[in-house]
Amino acid sequence: xxxxxxxxxEHQLAEIxxxxxxxAMGSETNAREIRRIDLRxxxxxxxxxxxxxxxxxxxxxxxxxxxxxxxxxxxxxxxAMTERFFALPDAVKAQYPLKKAWNVGWESxxxxxxxxxxxxxxxxxQITRPHMEGLWPSDAELxxxxxxxxxxxxxxxxxxxxxxxxxxxxMGFDDEFFTRAxxxxxxxxxxxxxxxxxxxIPAEFQDKLGLWRAGAHTDFDCLTLLFQRPGxxxxxxxxxxxxxxxxxxxxxxxxxxxxxxxxxxxxxxSDDVLPSNFHRVKNPVPGExxxxxxxxxxxxxxxxxxxxxxxxxxxxxxxxxxxxxQRIAANFKAx
Numbered sequence: 321x322x323x324x325x326x327x328x329x330e331h332q333l334a335e336i337x338x339x340x341x342x343x344a345m346g347s348e349t350n351a352r353e354i355r356r357i358d359l360r361x362x363x364x365x366x367x368x369x370x371x372x373x374x375x376x377x378x379x380x381x382x383x384x385x386x387x388x389x390x391x392x393x394x395x396x397x398x399x400a401m402t403e404r405f406f407a408l409p410d411a412v413k414a415q416y417p418l419k420k421a422w423n424v425g426w427e428s429x430x431x432x433x434x435x436x437x438x439x440x441x442x443x444x445x446q447i448t449r450p451h452m453e454g455l456w457p458s459d460a461e462l463x464x465x466x467x468x469x470x471x472x473x474x475x476x477x478x479x480x481x482x483x484x485x486x487x488x489x490x491m492g493f494d495d496e497f498f499t500r501a502x503x504x505x506x507x508x509x510x511x512x513x514x515x516x517x518x519x520x521i522p523a524e525f526q527d528k529l530g531l532w533r534a535g536a537h538t539d540f541d542c543l544t545l546l547f548q549r550p551g552x553x554x555x556x557x558x559x560x561x562x563x564x565x566x567x568x569x570x571x572x573x574x575x576x577x578x579x580x581x582x583x584x585x586x587x588x589x590s591d592d593v594l595p596s597n598f599h600r601v602k603n604p605v606p607g608e609x610x611x612x613x614x615x616x617x618x619x620x621x622x623x624x625x626x627x628x629x630x631x632x633x634x635x636x637x638x639x640x641x642x643x644x645x646q647r648i649a650a651n652f653k654a655x
Contacts, residue, residue: 348556348567348568348570350569352380352557352569354382354383354579355380356384356386357373357386359385359482360387367489370487373483373486373490374490377594377595378593378595379559380557381595382557382579382597384574384579385483385578385580386576388482388577389478389479390475390479390578394471395575398469399549399614401469402614404465405515410428412461413426413443416456418446419451422451423512423644424455424512425445426443427445440601441519441521441603442516442519442533443516446514447470448510448513449473449511450506450508469513472513473513476545477511480620483543483545484498484542487543487586487590487594491589491590492631498542501623501640506623508623510621510644511618512618512621514616516617517612520610533601536599536600537599537600538584539584540584540647541583541584541585541586541620541621541622542620543583544620545580546578546579546580547579547615547616548573548574549613550574551609552611553608555599556568556571556600557569557571557598558599559597582594582595583596585621585622585640588630588635590631621640624639624641625639625640627640
């Protein structure tokens with residue numbers, strides 16, 4: 321095995337080992353601010369916005385963007401279609417099973433986090449454009465689903481590229497650097513829209529604090545855009561400075577903003593300057609909303625043939641495809 325492969329393997333193992341330490345309840349704190357950044361007048365304010373995004377990313381790794389350009393009605397329609405999809409019988413959804421190698425299709429309680437060793441209490445459906453053949457519900461099963469979700473995916477991609485252009489500027493790349501790396505017309509495109517349904521908590525499990533809707537983890541991508549519904553909370557972040565003490569900050573859901581976080585790919589691309597921090601979705605405690613939770617996550621994942629190359633040589637080069645495959649394999653059980 322060559323030096324580059326050894327280096328990448330060691331890096332992957334270090335990431336998993338770090339995650340296995342993050343399964344404790346920890347404590348909650350309000351000391352961290354999740355900053356809101358206004359994208360209005362983007363072209364004329366781009367460098368100002370880039371500075372604000374950079375500062376928020378360096379500080380917490382999470383931030384929220386408002387006036388991002390996706391109409392609230394379009395967000396609500398995507399959520400309505402998501403809810404209708406997950407309401408389909410499991411036998412129908414099972415016709416469109418997860419293809420782990422391509423990160424597409426439907427799964428239920430299949431993701432076992434190294435931090436918890438137990439399945440996340442959710443189901444999800446992954447949309448990755450080049451690999452969806454045979455995985456779309458028919459119009460008889462769910463009319464308009466494919467068109468609605470592809471339109472929403474394209475809008476989320478556009479917002480993601482806008483934000484990543486700011487990071488490209490701050491990292492000394494040209495503004496279109498990350499746009500080229502996430503080019504949707506290529507067969508190697510692997511950015512993913514993920515529809516998520518966290519199950520309602522049965523009465524007998526409402527006091528089981530060890531049950532996680534989503535165990536502590538970092539994201540594998542460059543940038544995540546998360547859409548949430550009002551009243552359906554649970555998302556918490558643990559910035560690196562709080563990792564050893566496991567102090568968690570809750571992020572309240574607001575349908576008017578997109579919650580964003582830096583992923584492992586961008587952290588590696590930046591030689592760890594931009595932190596990809598741990599986050600989780602905790603089970604509600606007695607007195608909190610116990611019903612189902614829906615969210616939409618768009619993962620800006622560089623195309624499979626894009627090379628993640630360390631600016632200073634800190635890490636060996638690795639293709640985004642190999643990088644993503646290694647991380648997915650460690651976080652899903654075998655099929």
